[in-house]
Amino acid sequence: MHSACVVGGFLRQREKRGTIIVITLGIDTSCDDTCAAIVENGKSVLSNIVSSQVTVHHRYGGVVPELASREHISNIVHVVGEALERAGVKANELDAIAVTSGPGLVGALLVGIYFAKAFGLAQHIPLVGVNHLEGHILSIFLEEHPPSFPFIALTVSGGHTNIYHVRGFGDYTVLGQTLDDAAGEAFDKIAKLLDLGYPGGAVIEKLAAQGRDDVIDFPRAYLSRDSLDFSFSGLKTAVALYVKRWLEQEQRNPEITVADIAASFQAAVVDVLTDKMVAATGRVKVPTAVLAGGVARNNRLRRTMQERMAREGVDLYISSPEFCTDNGAMIAVAGYQRIMAGQSDGLTLDARSRFPIDQL
Ligand code: KG4
Ligand code: ZN
Numbered sequence: 001m002h003s004a005c006v007v008g009g010f011l012r013q014r015e016k017r018g019t020i021i022v023i024t025l026g027i028d029t030s031c032d033d034t035c036a037a038i039v040e041n042g043k044s045v046l047s048n049i050v051s052s053q054v055t056v057h058h059r060y061g062g063v064v065p066e067l068a069s070r071e072h073i074s075n076i077v078h079v080v081g082e083a084l085e086r087a088g089v090k091a092n093e094l095d096a097i098a099v100t101s102g103p104g105l106v107g108a109l110l111v112g113i114y115f116a117k118a119f120g121l122a123q124h125i126p127l128v129g130v131n132h133l134e135g136h137i138l139s140i141f142l143e144e145h146p147p148s149f150p151f152i153a154l155t156v157s158g159g160h161t162n163i164y165h166v167r168g169f170g171d172y173t174v175l176g177q178t179l180d181d182a183a184g185e186a187f188d189k190i191a192k193l194l195d196l197g198y199p200g201g202a203v204i205e206k207l208a209a210q211g212r213d214d215v216i217d218f219p220r221a222y223l224s225r226d227s228l229d230f231s232f233s234g235l236k237t238a239v240a241l242y243v244k245r246w247l248e249q250e251q252r253n254p255e256i257t258v259a260d261i262a263a264s265f266q267a268a269v270v271d272v273l274t275d276k277m278v279a280a281t282g283r284v285k286v287p288t289a290v291l292a293g294g295v296a297r298n299n300r301l302r303r304t305m306q307e308r309m310a311r312e313g314v315d316l317y318i319s320s321p322e323f324c325t326d327n328g329a330m331i332a333v334a335g336y337q338r339i340m341a342g343q344s345d346g347l348t349l350d351a352r353s354r355f356p357i358d359q360l
Contacts, residue, residue: 038083051079056068077115096344097125109351128335140319160177183295184199194243212260213260
């Protein structure tokens with residue numbers, strides 16, 4: 001590692017008590033948060049700044065891509081500046097820049113990518129494009145006690161619901177994925193339907209805490225017997241139909257509250273996610289599992305997954321809430337690993353709206 005040299009620049013060499021220090025700036029602008037973080041040696045977070053655009057998109061009940069790009073443009077310089085300042089790191093002390101290159105909204109991704117190219121060029125340091133989903137998987141390495149390879153990972157977010165067999169850095173096999181809506185998307189759509197605002201996950205979780213989760217038996221889609229894939233669109237339709245009937249006064253059951261609907265919906269999502277993870281760890285016979293992505297902030301999911309995995313004898317690692325939702329630190333971790341493996345990207349790095357993880 002002492003002589004790590006990559007296209008597009010050289011890793012600056014710095015030592016602290018005999019240990020090589022590599023400081024990476026991680027940037028993510030894949031969706032509606034402008035994120036930048038400074039991470040030392042792919043594990044110690046010196047700063048992690050997330051500028052949320054919720055107030056911009058809230059009134060539309062979802063992310064408006066054009067507005068997201070514009071917001072990233074006005075935020076990015078300030079967010080990176082704040083990340084450097086909080087970390088106590090000067091721009092010329094950075095060793096590498098990692099930036100999400102996909103999957104995501106192309107216009108939004110391009111803001112981060114072009115900023116990173118210009119910054120990397122000015123500082124003469126290597127630039128590496130990162131797959132956002134790899135970032136979610138590797139966010140677990142920001143924890144004090146990370147897992148050892150191999151493990152089964154569930155990344156559950158607003159855009160994706162995937163189960164992976166993770167054998168090492170950069171070595172992933174997709175075991176299952178959603179065939180339609182992602183779990184977070186289902187939370188967001190049900191929140192919109194119930195007029196609870198955007199994003200929906202946190203608000204549904206809060207409401208669900210006051211409701212009963214066993215009064216409405218919403219469908220759980222397991223697909224075929226052996227399938228590790230997901231489908232949440234049937235559940236979404238079932239909830240929509242239920243709410244429509246519930247709102248029609250004459251058929252309205254006064255015993256059922258909106259909190260009961262939220263709790264019953266959340267229970268259906270959590271059941272499917274945990275059952276599929278039990279099936280995946282059983283099938284691959286790997287005794288370690290990881291839970292990551294925005295929906296992994298959900299306490300009901302965290303608790304249920306912990307209980308089920310403990311029963312199965314599987315060690316479960318869950319990302320800290322701040323590293324579950326989109327952040328630059330997880331991108332810095334993935335970028336650091338790529339740089340250390342001798343990889344980097346040049347000025348041709350482009351945005352990819354779709355970016356299968358097995359095409360890394
Ligand atoms: O990982 P993330 O920040 O962005 C994507 O890559 O999509 O995930 C955002 C998703 C949103 O759909 C949001 O509703 C969901 O994570 N989410 C939650 C919770 N907090 C955020 N879902 C359920 N419960 C939560 N507490
Ligand atoms: Zn994400």
